Structure formats: C-alpha cells, structure tokens
Amino acid sequence: MPDRPAPARKSTSRTSAKATQPPRLSVIGTGYLGATHAAAMAALGFQVVGFDTDPTKVAALSLGKVPFYEPGLDELLVEQVESGRLRFTSDVADAVASSDVHFVCVGTPQQATSHAADLSHVEAAVRAVAENLVGDALIVGKSTVPVGTASWLRGLLADAAPAGVRAELVWNPEFLREGKAVQDTLHPDRVVVGGASARAEELLRTVYAQPVAEGAPFISCDLPTAELVKVSANAFLATKISFINAIAGVCEAAGADVTVLADALGHDSRIGRQFLDAGLGFGGGCLPKDIRALMHRAGELGAHHASRLLQQVDEINMGQRERVIAMATEACGGSVLNRRIGVLGAAFKPDTDDVRDSPALNVAAALHLRGAQVTVFDPQASDTARRTFPTLGYAASAEDAVQGTDVVLLLTEWPELVALDAGRLAALTATARVIDARGKLDAQAWRAAGWEFTGLGRIAA
Numbered sequence: 375m376p377d378r379p380a381p382a383r384k385s386t387s388r389t390s391a392k393a394t395q396p397p398r399l400s401v402i403g404t405g406y407l408g409a410t411h412a413a414a415m416a417a418l419g420f421q422v423v424g425f426d427t428d429p430t431k432v433a434a435l436s437l438g439k440v441p442f443y444e445p446g447l448d449e450l451l452v453e454q455v456e457s458g459r460l461r462f463t464s465d466v467a468d469a470v471a472s473s474d475v476h477f478v479c480v481g482t483p484q485q486a487t488s489h490a491a492d493l494s495h496v497e498a499a500v501r502a503v504a505e506n507l508v509g510d511a512l513i514v515g516k517s518t519v520p521v522g523t524a525s526w527l528r529g530l531l532a533d534a535a536p537a538g539v540r541a542e543l544v545w546n547p548e549f550l551r552e553g554k555a556v557q558d559t560l561h562p563d564r565v566v567v568g569g570a571s572a573r574a575e576e577l578l579r580t581v582y583a584q585p586v587a588e589g590a591p592f593i594s595c596d597l598p599t600a601e602l603v604k605v606s607a608n609a610f611l612a613t614k615i616s617f618i619n620a621i622a623g624v625c626e627a628a629g630a631d632v633t634v635l636a637d638a639l640g641h642d643s644r645i646g647r648q649f650l651d652a653g654l655g656f657g658g659g660c661l662p663k664d665i666r667a668l669m670h671r672a673g674e675l676g677a678h679h680a681s682r683l684l685q686q687v688d689e690i691n692m693g694q695r696e697r698v699i700a701m702a703t704e705a706c707g708g709s710v711l712n713r714r715i716g717v718l719g720a721a722f723k724p725d726t727d728d729v730r731d732s733p734a735l736n737v738a739a740a741l742h743l744r745g746a747q748v749t750v751f752d753p754q755a756s757d758t759a760r761r762t763f764p765t766l767g768y769a770a771s772a773e774d775a776v777q778g779t780d781v782v783l784l785l786t787e788w789p790e791l792v793a794l795d796a797g798r799l800a801a802l803t804a805t806a807r808v809i810d811a812r813g814k815l816d817a818q819a820w821r822a823a824g825w826e827f828t829g830l831g832r833i834a835a
C-alpha cells in the first residue's frame with residue numbers, strides 16, 4: 375500500500391474502489407472508538423472523513439482537540455488533521471459521498487429499562503449511510519452488537535439504499551482498550567471480519583495491510599461468529615475478574631493473600647496473569663453493559679447456561695462494591711455518618727477520564743449518600759466525575775483529599791497514587807487507616823508507615 379493514497383477523485387457519481395486505488399474511508403460516529411479509528415486509519419495512509427451528529431464534537435476534532443483523555447490520541451489527531459488526510463464533518467451526505475468504505479463506530483449503550491443493548495444509534499447510522507449512497511460501497515460495522523444485529527441491518531440496508539447501488543455490510547469488531555486505544559488500533563491482536571464477500575475481504579485486507587504484515591491474524595468468518603467473538607472476549611475478561619474476586623473472598627476467610635495467589639496462578643501459561651487483579655471489580659462503558667447484553671441475548675436464544683454464568687459474574691462484580699462500602703463502614707466504627715473519607719481515584723481504571731459505571735465513583739457516591747463527607751482526588755477524571763456527581767468534594771491533590779480523614783480508600787490504581795509516600799500522607803490524616811480496594815499498595819510499607827491497612831483478599835495484620 376502506498377504511504378499516501380491518491381488524491382480524492384473529483385466525481386462522486388460512482389464510488390467503487392479499484393484494487394489499484396486505496397479506498398477512501400468514512401467513520402460514522404466519533405466517540406472513543408470512532409475518533410481513534412479515524413485518526414489511526416489516516417495514520418495508516420488513508421484519506422478519512424469522520425462524521426458525527428454533534429457539531430461541537432466535530433468542531434473540536436477538526437481543530438485537533440480530543441474531547442476526552444486518551445494518551446497519545448491528541449498528538450495523532452493533530453498530526454493527521456494537519457497532513458490533510460483526516461477531516462471531520464456533521465454533514466453525512468458529504469461523508470458518504472466522499473468515501474468507499476464506511477465504518478460504523480457509534481455507541482450501543484444499555485437500554486434504560488432492560489439489559490438489552492440500545493441499537494437505535496447503529497440503526498440510524500446504517501440508515502443514514504444507506505440513504506446517502508451515491509455509488510457502490512462497503513459498510514463495516516465496528517460497534518459492539520448482539521448476535522443477529524448485522525443480519526437485520528443487511529435487510530435495512532437493502533431497503534434504504536438507492537436502486538442500482540451495490541452496498542455490502544460486514545462486521546469487523548473492535549477490541550481496543552481505553553487508555554491504550556491508539557496502540558490497540560494501530561497494532562491489533564487480530565482482525566476479525568464477518569460475512570465478507572471476496573470483494574469486501576480484499577478491501578479490508580487493503581485497509582488492514584499494515585497490521586496484518588506485522589503479524590496480526592486476519593480471521594474471516596460468518597456474521598454471527600464475528601459479532602459473538604467480540605462479546606465473548608469481553609465476557610471472558612469479566613469472568614476472569616469475577617473468578618479472582620470470588621477466590622479473594624475465600625482468601626479472606628482462610629487467611630490467604632490473593633495477590634500472591636494471582637501471581638502464582640499467572641505463571642501457568644494456560645491461565646496467564648492478566649485480568650487476575652482482585653479488587654473493586656470491573657466497570658466502564660464496555661464490560662458491564664456487554665455482559666448484560668450477552669446475558670439478555672443468550673436468554674432470548676435459549677442458551678440459559680451462558681445467561682446464568684454471566685448473571686453470576688455480574689453479581690460477584692457488583693458485590694465487590696458493596697464489600698468495599700461495608701469495609702469503609704466498619705473502619706468508621708459501624709457508621710460513616712459525618713465521617714471524613716478520602717477517596718483516591720474516580721476513573722473506572724487508570725489512564726482514562728472515563729467514569730461511566732465507574733466502581734470508584736459508585737463507592738464514593740454511596741458513602742456520600744450514607745452521610746460521609748467524601749473528598750475525591752483523581753489525576754484526570756475530576757471534571758468528568760464532578761459532572762456526574764457534583765455533590766461530592768473534589769480535591770486538587772491526593773494530599774488535600776486525605777487531609778483530616780478517618781479512612782482513605784484507594785479505588786483506582788493510578789501509578790502516581792500507588793507510588794504515594796505513605797509516611798507523608800499518614801501525618802495528614804485524623805486516623806491513618808487505609809483500604810486498598812485494588813490490591814496494589816505495599817501492605818508492609820504502609821503498615822510500617824503507621825497505617826492500619828486492609829485490602830480485599832489480603833491477610834489481616
């Protein structure tokens with residue numbers, strides 16, 4: 375593939391991509407997934423236009439500004455916008471007419487009244503692309519969807535596309551992690567493509583030529599398998615976390631240490647050490663809603679074992695939040711009313727300012743609602759947390775957050791929080807009492823610095 379694709383052709387009347395011409399790409403929806411995908415595809419040398427219905431987002435991205443915190447994305451975006459390969463628009467007809475391949479990257483949140491995924495954005499996106507097609511095109515779904523969605527969207531596409539236009543829809547799930555989104559998009563572990571014809575596969579092999587040349591396997595399969603690979607991956611990761619959290623409960627009861635146990639388990643290459651950090655459990659915009667959507671879909675399909683398994687995974691996970699609230703209450707002598715609690719971390723994990731379904735913010739808010747005076751510090755997520763829970767106290771530093779506290783909770787394991795000087799911090803508290811809800815603090819060092827230390831699945835002093 376050439377470094378820079380040929381300039382956009384003048385005519386947009388028929389837009390079929392020839393093998394010799396790199397396809398021009400549109401990205402529909404410029405949230406986490408879409409903004410990163412658009413910038414990464416431009417970095418791979420393609421002409422890319424990002425479309426979003428939100429003009430404020432489009433204006434910010436056009437200036438090279440990322441409306442959320444994602445390491446490395448700002449730089450990549452500025453570079454690609456300046457290169458002329460990447461632009462953004464809120465005019466869907468413009469985005470569709472100037473591209474051959476359309477990546478659908480809109481969100482699929484949990485429905486307000488059920489565990490099922492809300493597919494309204496995906497439906498609107500595919501309909502908008504279909505109605506504005508001016509030539510042959512490939513529509514590539516990247517959003518996380520329940521199995522069966524893509525086949526339903528194919529029907530919608532067939533109905534909405536103009537007569538005479540050849541439009542194909544395939545599914546190409548995305549596995550990027552927040553905090554590592556750029557790296558994961560440019561260097562994916564695998565490329566999965568579902569339901570592709572020979573022509574569609576050739577186009578996508580061109581798009582992903584660089585990662586595939588680097589060794590990423592290209593897995594071509596049917597539509598339902600591609601849809602399920604994505605949700606199964608998230609379900610497996612969630613299961614692994616809930617497994618270790620269940621074992622942490624056994625460790626506590628038996629006087630064992632889950633952090634040492636996890637390290638020992640991780641040496642077995644069949645198990646692996648990743649996603650075995652016991653603690654407050656998983657949150658964020660993906661794992662919780664994806665396991666619930668799969669639970670719901672599996673139930674609809676009559677696959678009740680999967681449904682029941684995921685129900686347990688969810689229950690264990692939510693139980694961890696209750697467990698930490700109970701530990702904090704116990705540390706305060708049975709009631710948190712009017713007690714001062716310092717909370718370190720609000721983001722759902724380090725390296726992001728995302729507080730969607732954040733276990734940390736959830737625990738902080740629950741303690742506040744029980745009458746505690748809660749002060750939160752997060753290196754990046756204070757603003758997003760404040761917008762979600764404006765009634766909590768927010769400190770500008772960890773030191774300010776622990777000032778005069780009865781108990782301190784480590785709820786998100788930012789490296790700078792894990793590296794805090796235990797001795798200096800102890801002197802600032804009313805009572806030096808800490809609950810490590812992420813299993814990352816050095817219990818011995820904190821105890822030596824005068825702290826009463828408790829951790830999930832850790833040996834009591």
Ligand code: UGA
Nearest residue numbers: 548549550551552615649650651655656657658660722723
């Ligand atoms: C997750 C998946 O890891 C990605 O592969 C997937 O593409 C993405 O969802 C998605 O569906 O878009 P992400 O939500 O960014 O990525 O977060 P993870 O790194 O998976 O962490 C999820 C949660 O699990 C966090 O709250 C984290 O604190 C928690 N976690 C993780 C643990 O409690 N213990 C662990 O050992 C690991």
